[in-house]
Amino acid sequence: MSINNIAASLTQAEIGLAQYCLAFAGQAGAQKVRITLTKSLMNLIGLLNGEVDKTAHALDRSMQLQLFVDGRYGSFSTNKLEKEELEAFIREAIDTVKMLQADAYRDLPAPERVAADARTGRELGLYDPAYDTLTAEQRREMALASCHWPSGAIAEEGEYSDTVFDTLTIDSQGLYARHTETSFEIGYETTVEDAQGNHFSSYWWDAAPLLQDLKWKDCAAIAYKRAMAQMGPQDIEGGKYTVVVDTECASKLLTPVLNALGGFSLQQKNSFLVDSLGKQLFPEQLTILDQPRTPGETGCRLFDSEGVATREMPIIEKGVVKTYFLNTYIASKMSMAPTVEDSTRVKVLPVGGCKKLEDLLAKVGNGILVTGFNGGNSNPVTGNFSYGIEGFLVRDGKKVHPVRELLITGNFLQLWNNLLATADDARPCLSKHIPSLAFTNVDISA
Amino acid sequence: MINNKAYYFNHFQVDTPVLERLVQEALASGGSYCDLFFENTTYGSLLLRDGAVTSGGNHIDYGVGVRVLSGEKTGYAYSESTAWEDMLACARAASQIASAPVDVSPYGTRNPSRGEPNPAADRYPILQPWRGTPLSTFLPFLQKLEQTVRQKDTRVVKVFANLAFQVTDVLMYNSSRELKWDTRPMGSISLTAVFQQNGQSENKSTSRSFRQGAEMLTDALIEEMATDLVHGIDDRFAARRPKGGCMPVVMGAGASGILLHEAMGHAFEADFNRKGTSIFADKMGQQICPRGIQIIDDGTLTGNRGSLNFDDEGIPGQKTYMVEDGVLTSYLHDRISAAHYGVRPTGNGRRESFRYAPIPRMRATYMESGNAKAADLIAEVQKGIFVDQFSNGEVQIGEGDFTFYVKSGYLIENGRLTQPVKDINIIGNGPEALAQIRGVADDLAVDPGAWTCGKEQSVPVSCGIPTVLIDGLTVGGE
Numbered sequence: 001m002s003i004n005n006i007a008a009s010l011t012q013a014e015i016g017l018a019q020y021c022l023a024f025a026g027q028a029g030a031q032k033v034r035i036t037l038t039k040s041l042m043n044l045i046g047l048l049n050g051e052v053d054k055t056a057h058a059l060d061r062s063m064q065l066q067l068f069v070d071g072r073y074g075s076f077s078t079n080k081l082e083k084e085e086l087e088a089f090i091r092e093a094i095d096t097v098k099m100l101q102a103d104a105y106r107d108l109p110a111p112e113r114v115a116a117d118a119r120t121g122r123e124l125g126l127y128d129p130a131y132d133t134l135t136a137e138q139r140r141e142m143a144l145a146s147c148h149w150p151s152g153a154i155a156e157e158g159e160y161s162d163t164v165f166d167t168l169t170i171d172s173q174g175l176y177a178r179h180t181e182t183s184f185e186i187g188y189e190t191t192v193e194d195a196q197g198n199h200f201s202s203y204w205w206d207a208a209p210l211l212q213d214l215k216w217k218d219c220a221a222i223a224y225k226r227a228m229a230q231m232g233p234q235d236i237e238g239g240k241y242t243v244v245v246d247t248e249c250a251s252k253l254l255t256p257v258l259n260a261l262g263g264f265s266l267q268q269k270n271s272f273l274v275d276s277l278g279k280q281l282f283p284e285q286l287t288i289l290d291q292p293r294t295p296g297e298t299g300c301r302l303f304d305s306e307g308v309a310t311r312e313m314p315i316i317e318k319g320v321v322k323t324y325f326l327n328t329y330i331a332s333k334m335s336m337a338p339t340v341e342d343s344t345r346v347k348v349l350p351v352g353g354c355k356k357l358e359d360l361l362a363k364v365g366n367g368i369l370v371t372g373f374n375g376g377n378s379n380p381v382t383g384n385f386s387y388g389i390e391g392f393l394v395r396d397g398k399k400v401h402p403v404r405e406l407l408i409t410g411n412f413l414q415l416w417n418n419l420l421a422t423a424d425d426a427r428p429c430l431s432k433h434i435p436s437l438a439f440t441n442v443d444i445s446a
Numbered sequence: 447m448i449n450n451k452a453y454y455f456n457h458f459q460v461d462t463p464v465l466e467r468l469v470q471e472a473l474a475s476g477g478s479y480c481d482l483f484f485e486n487t488t489y490g491s492l493l494l495r496d497g498a499v500t501s502g503g504n505h506i507d508y509g510v511g512v513r514v515l516s517g518e519k520t521g522y523a524y525s526e527s528t529a530w531e532d533m534l535a536c537a538r539a540a541s542q543i544a545s546a547p548v549d550v551s552p553y554g555t556r557n558p559s560r561g562e563p564n565p566a567a568d569r570y571p572i573l574q575p576w577r578g579t580p581l582s583t584f585l586p587f588l589q590k591l592e593q594t595v596r597q598k599d600t601r602v603v604k605v606f607a608n609l610a611f612q613v614t615d616v617l618m619y620n621s622s623r624e625l626k627w628d629t630r631p632m633g634s635i636s637l638t639a640v641f642q643q644n645g646q647s648e649n650k651s652t653s654r655s656f657r658q659g660a661e662m663l664t665d666a667l668i669e670e671m672a673t674d675l676v677h678g679i680d681d682r683f684a685a686r687r688p689k690g691g692c693m694p695v696v697m698g699a700g701a702s703g704i705l706l707h708e709a710m711g712h713a714f715e716a717d718f719n720r721k722g723t724s725i726f727a728d729k730m731g732q733q734i735c736p737r738g739i740q741i742i743d744d745g746t747l748t749g750n751r752g753s754l755n756f757d758d759e760g761i762p763g764q765k766t767y768m769v770e771d772g773v774l775t776s777y778l779h780d781r782i783s784a785a786h787y788g789v790r791p792t793g794n795g796r797r798e799s800f801r802y803a804p805i806p807r808m809r810a811t812y813m814e815s816g817n818a819k820a821a822d823l824i825a826e827v828q829k830g831i832f833v834d835q836f837s838n839g840e841v842q843i844g845e846g847d848f849t850f851y852v853k854s855g856y857l858i859e860n861g862r863l864t865q866p867v868k869d870i871n872i873i874g875n876g877p878e879a880l881a882q883i884r885g886v887a888d889d890l891a892v893d894p895g896a897w898t899c900g901k902e903q904s905v906p907v908s909c910g911i912p913t914v915l916i917d918g919l920t921v922g923g924e
Contacts (some may be wrong), residue, residue, distance in 0.1 A: 046520075048721065057523040057539040058801060078506040079526045089506070096504060099582035100492075103500035136542065155721045191723045191844045199725055201844035230845075238691055268495065268604045269640050270649055333496070375708075375840030375849030376871040376922075381640065381647045384687070386871035386922035388840070388849035405847055407871050407922035409690060445690025445922045 008041040008131070008164035009121075009180055014081070015168060018063060021086055022170055025067060029094045032068035032108050034171040034307070037061075040163055043139060047158035050149035052140065065090065069097040073106040105332040108306075113338070114175045115303035115310075121166060121180030123302060125295045126209040128182040131164060134211070146186055148220030153227070154199065158188040158220055162211075175307040184208055186216045188223035194231050202226035202372075207429040209298060226371075229392075233402040236393055238446040242367035243408065243439050244360055244394070247426050249373055250434040252387065254288075256378045257412055258343050261315065261323070263330030265380060272383030272412065273321065282319040282416050285351045289314055290323075291433075292344030299431030304341040315343060347433040352421025357436045360423040362397035364438050369394050370408070383412040389444075407445040415439055447572045447629040448565040448755060454617040454627045458484045458510070458528050465619040472514050472537035473621060477544030479515040479781075480537075481620035483758060484528065485800040487612055488577055494588040494607040502581050511800040512537045516544040518720075518782050522803040553784040553791050558622035559762075569746060569753045569763065572631050572659035576611040579660055584609055587663045594672040595639055599679060603647075604640040609633075611660070618760040626760040632751065632906060633662050634896045637671055641679055648682045650675055650853075655751045655896035655906065678835075678854060681866035688857055688867045690923025694827045694884075695872065695916050696858065698834030699820065700891035703909030705916075706741060706811050708839040708848035709876040710734075712901065714743075714768050714776075715794070715806040716783030718843050725846035725877060726774065734774050735880035740814040741769035743778055745793050751897065752809035752908045759795035759804050766792040780806045798903035808899060812910035816886025820913035823885045825861035831921055832856045832863055833872070846876035874919040887913035 018037040025033040039061045046054030063086070064077040074097035078089050117123060143160040150156075166180045187205035194200070204222040206215040245253060257273070265271035273281070292300050292310035303309055306327055314322040323339055331338035354360040361369065369392045376387030386409040392399040416439075423436040455461050465482060472480040489505040510533060511524040521543025525536040592605045614630045634655035641648050652674045656662050697705055710726070718724035726734070735741075745754045745763030754763040759781050768776050777783065780795030783806060796807035824832060833855035841848040852870050856863040892910030899907045 052519065052543070054520040054522065054803070055540075055543050056521075056803070057536075057542075059524075059526070060801070061526060073501055075501065075503040076505065077503075078508075080506055080508050093504065096502065096581050099580060099585070100502050101498040101500050101585070103498065106500070155723045157721070157723075197728075199723065199844035199846075201723065201842065268606060269642075269647060270604070270606075270638070274647075374842060374847055374873065375838065375851065377837050377851035377869075379649070379869045381649045382869070384869045386851065386869060388847070388871055388873045390847075404845065405873050405875065405920055407690060407849075407873055407920060409687065409870065409922040409924060443690065443924050445920055446692075 009166045010037060010039050010168055014039065014061070017081060017083065018168060018170060020083070021063065021065070021090060022172060024087060025065065025090050025094065026172055028091055030067045030069050032172050034066040034108060034169065036064040036167060036169045038167040040165045042161055042163040044159060044161040045139060045143040047143055047147055049156055050147045052144065065093060067093055067097050068106055068108070069094055071102040071104060072097045072100045073103055074100060105329055107328055107332065108171050108173055109308050109328045109338065111173050113309065114307040115177045118177040118179060118302040121178035124300050126181035126300065128210040130211045131162060131182045134162065142216060146216045146220055148224055150224055152192060153224060154191045154193050156188060156190045156220060158186070160186045160216070169303065169307045171307060177303045177307045179301055179303070181209055184211045184214045186214060186219050188220040190220070190223040190227045192227045192231070200227050200230035202230060207298065209296065230402050233404045236403055236446050238444055240441050241444050242364050242420065243370055243442040244364055244367060245370045245437045246357065247423065247434060247436045249370065250437050251432045252373050253415065253437065254346070254348065254432065254434055256385065257416070258346065260380060260383070261321070261325055262342065263324060263326040263334070266324055267330050267334055270380050272381060276321040277324060279321055280319045281321060281413060282316050283419055284319045286316055286319050286416065286419060287314065287349040288316040289347045289349065290343050290345065291347050294345065297345060298429055299345045301344050306341060308340055310340055310344050315346065345431060345433065348422065348435060350422050350424040350435055351419065354421055354423045355425070357423050357425055360421060360436050360438055361394055363421055364394065365397055367394050368392070368403065368444065369399060378412065385410060385412060409443045409445060415442065418442070447570060447631065448563045448568050448627070449629055451562065451627065454615060457486055457615055458617055460528060462625065468533055468537055469619065469621045471534055472512055472541050475541045475544050477514045477516045477541065479621050481513050481618065481759065483511040483800050484617040485509060485614060487614040487799070489610070489612045490576060490581060491608065491610045492581055492584055492588060494592055494605070497592065499585045499588050507799060509800045510536065511803070512540040513803050514540040514543055515782065518786065519543050520803050524800050553781045558624050560624055563626055563628065563755065567755070569748050569755055570631055570657035574660040576631060576633065576660050577613050584660070584663060587668065591637065591668050591672065594668050595675055598672055599641065599676040601641040601643050602639045603642050606638045608636045618756070620760065624760050626756045628755045631657055631659055633658055633660065635671065636896060637675055639675055643683050646683060648679065650679055650682060653896040654894050656749045656894070657751060657753055658749050682854060682868060685854065685866035685868035687870060688831060688921060688923040690921055692918045692920050694830035695919045695921070696824050696827060696830065696832045697911065697914050697916065698832065699887065699889045699913045700910060701836050701893040701895065702834065702914070703812055703893060703911040704836050704839045704850045706813060706911060707808060707899070707907070707909045708841045708850055709874065709879050710741065711743065711808045711811045712841050713843055713846060713876055714778055716777035716779045716787065717806050719777055720783050720786050723844050725844065729774050732774055733772050734877060735769060735772045735883055737772040738816060739769060739772050739883065739886060740767060742767055742814065743794065743808050743811045745809040747810050747892065750810050750892070750908055751906045754793065754809065757793045757795045758797045759791065761791045761793045761795060764793045778806045778808065780804055796905050798905055802903045805902065807901065807905050808907050810892060810908040810910070812890065812892055813886065813912060815888045815890040815912045818885045818887045820887040820889055823887055823913055823915040824858055824863065826885065826915060827858040828860055830858045831867065832858050841876070847873065848876055849873045871922040872919050879916055879919060882917035883914055884917050885915040889913055
């Protein structure tokens, strides 16, 4: 069989094997079992300076088993999916679980909480049938046609890839939840050189569940344009600035907040948002939603890793913390009602009426536009952060010159309470729908 | 650990004729070189939280990667099965890169190394195997580790400890008929505690990771890690953000080796230079830092997290001087870049797993000791900062701008350590920072932590450095 003709999605035989393993684990001594079967098929074409530099073809399958045995719990996985090997693997796994210490908080989610509307995997419309007829030659032609490779560049590296991802989660209480999606991606990084031999590089990318929505034609040209714009950086003085963070990198400032609302961090007291539920800790103008069930939207899912049905809900509403992310285990430990394991498709509602980044810059007037982060981290307990940044000095609402080797330092609660306004420019390819953000009174070291 | 050849052939259900036939199939459409990378990895983990080891498991990853090179172009495919039909399909997918033979061949095609691995030269012998030892054997280690932490500091409110091990069998064969094999162990322990004092919370983490068997789980290691974890927590509570700006930075011995990893190590990886993107692309043979400085990438340290008997292209692990007496003398090469530059590979062709084609990667990167004393370097600084604990770093290869995140350190005022500081990012430019090294102490330490490098793929590395003084880096602050 040619590897190009292997079934991209889970087959009935593979699903049947998972169901067999579920029953086998029960017979072998596990009181409760959850199995997640995943399969992905990826084609990749790497490009260097206008030519194909690399091709890759990848098929992955794996089975993950969560076993609940005599009040104990263990997690196991293997990609050796032969029936006899799986039987031996499960027997050994059950013996291993019996050696661990008991944990009364472990359990499967209650059956009424799990998704009942994810039977085919294609309910959200994230599978593109065009994938099934896409040929190797078409992929190659599209990849080559996407190259820009201008004469002024030192190097232009690109990558086109398409993937089918299929996952099925079943458990011993009757859960059957499947998610199937295709993903088409293209990305470029271009390096240019100035007259003094200094290098400047930048990137651009796009992704979409449906091939027809992939904006592949302009990607390389945008990366080149962004790299050229980096030329001629100038030093600025450190101090307090109004800072605009481009939508492209804005998740850097929201992800730690979402992590701090995660059950594991909260239960371990390793979060700056301990005891925050129901409290107004953020500005009244800030509302953040989780919208995991919008058909056709990148990142949407009908169920989490436990099979629990996702739902549309506010995370922060008018500045008030409205939810923690609690799986069955952590919720039980915290004596709280479970929610979902994590956020899925986050959306920050626009603030201030600006549509585009340019509108937001005009509103800000003077400050710094951040177009990329360079390293840095945050303290999960205190919420203090420090990141390297690059971008542009902004005067009278216009970009004046590039800036780099700068550091932004602060505390997440203080930062978000200094939210001035946002644009409404989040790109659909981003799984977190965060627009460009403007904050006042931000410490910049230079 | 190096077992006998039959062990690997049995495990992957292949023999030399099968390997040769697969290589020939992969080159049937053309191409200049093909290699096969078989891998069988067993992972195990145990997790302690809330005072009990209540979670654990095993994981298996198995497969073979087939790479076909057509000059410097790569075709790659992999299979999770080593049945002949699956491997054949994989070889044909990889062969799609090649349409005709080309002149440029990767290193080794004209002067192959066909010697078998030598068990006597093993850099990570396993005294107590991870595989086959029941997980329950390791529970007391984690329990005692937690107890020891709590005994050392009553402000501890949470302890989270994770023991993870992996053992990887690899078998490598290529179109030059080079056949190599290896079994690579790795044991890692991460330990985090949350402390509370007067209504304030702080966390602190430490880790240890070695290419060793389960013999590494000793009482001495428990004492060392627990002591390390609680050490300096008073200063952590007292620490403040400094005033930011450009200032002299003294980097403490050991983990400060992240400076070398980010500021120059990545820029010396030859793929970036071959493509012309690295800021060091035209600096070979030039003075890039003060005389007397040696910077090394080393795959030969016994039991070190970054060490390798062979890299993932079958090239022997070795010690590579990147900078000698301040002069750039070598990039870090895989077979492709070595052929491009007309030099021998340096044993840096590494990959995360059979799912990835190898690329140049670091191993254990460090600077040799100098002649100064650490205390004297600190005494030289009127107003600056001393840093010694880090969490992560990053670099922009083209521009050379690097950063690393400092978990803790101290202000230096009039030559003395004063106010503790924490949670600051430091940023600099690689060539500028190297040129601004003003002093190197005589106290080289290679950090024992679980460093992982994430350039396209994740691979285990380590880093080290003696105490060094750099004239000016930008420090984040208020």
